[in-house]
Amino acid sequence: MKRKVLRTLTVSALSLVGSTAFAQEATAENEGEKVAMDTGVSTGSSLISQEQIDALKKEVLKKDPTENAVKAYGLIQLNANLVDTTRSGTVDFSAAKVRFGILATGGIASGQFEVQFNGNQQRDLAVTSGTNQTAKSQGDGAVTIRRAQLNLDVLNIKSGANTFLTTLSLGGVRIGGADNSAPDAAITTNGYARQDGAYLKETITLGKAFSSEIGVGAFNNITAYTQSPGSYSGYGSVNNSLQANWMSTSFNGSLGYAGNVKLAYNFDDNKSLTGQFFYGAQSNAPSAQDTDGTVTKVKDVSHTEASLLYNDKAIFGSNAVIAANGIAVWYENESAGTTYTANKNSGGYSYARQGNATSGVDDSNYMNLIGLGVSGDTGNFFTGLMQKGDRLTYGIAYSFLESIYANQSNDTNDKNKANFSLNQVSAQIGYAVNTYEIALVADYKISEQAIFSNAKGDKVQNATTTYITAAYSF
Secondary structure: OHHHHHHHHHHHHHHHHOOOOOOOOOOOOEOOEOOOOOOOOOOOOOOOOHHHHHHHHHHHHOOOOOOOEEEEEEEEEEEEEEEEOOOOOOOEEEEEEEEEEEEEEEOOEEEEEEEEEOOOOEEEEEEEEOOEEEEEEEEOOOEEEEEEEEEEEEEEEEEOOEEEEEEEEEEEEOOEOOOOOOOOOOOOOOOEOOEEEEEEEEEEEEOOOEEEEEEEEEEOOOOOEEEEEOOOOOEEEEEOOOOOOOOOOOOOOOOEEEEEEEEEEEOOOOEEEEEEEEEEEEEEEEEEEOOOOOEEEEEEEEEEEEEEEEEEHHHHOOOOOOOOOEEEEEEEEEEEOOOEEEEEEOOEEEEEEOOOOOOOOOOOEEEEEEEEEEEEEOOOOOEOOOOOOOEEEEEEEEEEEEEEEOOHHHHOOOOOOOOEEEEEEEEEEEEEEOOEEEEEEEEEEEEOOOOEEOOOOOEEOEEEEEEEEEEEEO
């Protein structure tokens, strides 16, 4: 009998999330709307939306609360590079994302974990001691634990059509990130990756029209990034802070704090407006470690994100796979203070500015990003091309990014510590059926500084990429 109940719950869960198995990893989930999977490398909150989690919990509440409903989900995304002005070799193929997760819900408790498979790359970590340098080979994160958290709905008050829910989350928590509605190639916010700690969230739902979410948490690390011009093809996100080693305590006892506020208003069954704000900060956040896992460098960091997303399902649709539906504006600010050397002692750690008082380099950095995008699908007015329910997809976005160092003159030999700003225009058009989408994506970036390398290795101010991406979520 127990096995039959569990099977019934699992089938019910699958029917609830079948065609909307993923949420924008880098976006917070809108109760009234399904949003797409993330387009970033390490961003975001969840691969299954909060709306779907809440629906699953409601289904479970109808059954025996001692029984669990289990939902497995995943994502595979592959790219075929067609044109890339920063490289000499095209066409080629690459795996973009391979992920797997499980959500188990029973009564007021739930557990969720997600992993990403990164292959079997090897990298060398260099450790400098005087004039000697040694290296230790280490697997480059063959499997990354993206989330491993336990949730408990500690208080659930219902008053008519209104609900007040208090949820405590423990473990490797992803609190989310700003919404965006943009093509796969667009520069969007980084979001908050896995942060180990505790997170308390209050969700208020007033009928069908309004919902809000306020959360705050304390973590071993706060996700923070620098946008840096790399030594190869251009710019890229570089971690300002280290993610705490799984199954280990915090590096140096430093705690970070983060919170978010989300407000969503549904004008009717089709139209909705969602605003979000995230802020996290940490003093003496570990930024480097040696091969033994001992922190060697720290810096003060902060990470801010905000967004405003509007969707009219009748116009923009609601069945996105890669890009979210609607019109969105997003903003991100990253701030990293001067790097300090961490010295371990019997009392913990002491910190000293790198170099001496006169020659120490002030490498503090801040980054600003703002973007505007429109994406949607034709499911409401142009469908049935090859199969019932299929549709065309589209998206276009503009992003502006600047990265500024406080004292660039001290780092003229370090190409990764150069001020730059760039503008990007990206677009995509695709075909989607169920939770599969294939799209042609293109973007053009231009910078005031020569931060890109062309196919000959010369530094230039612009770069163009075009590729085909295919994604399937289940």
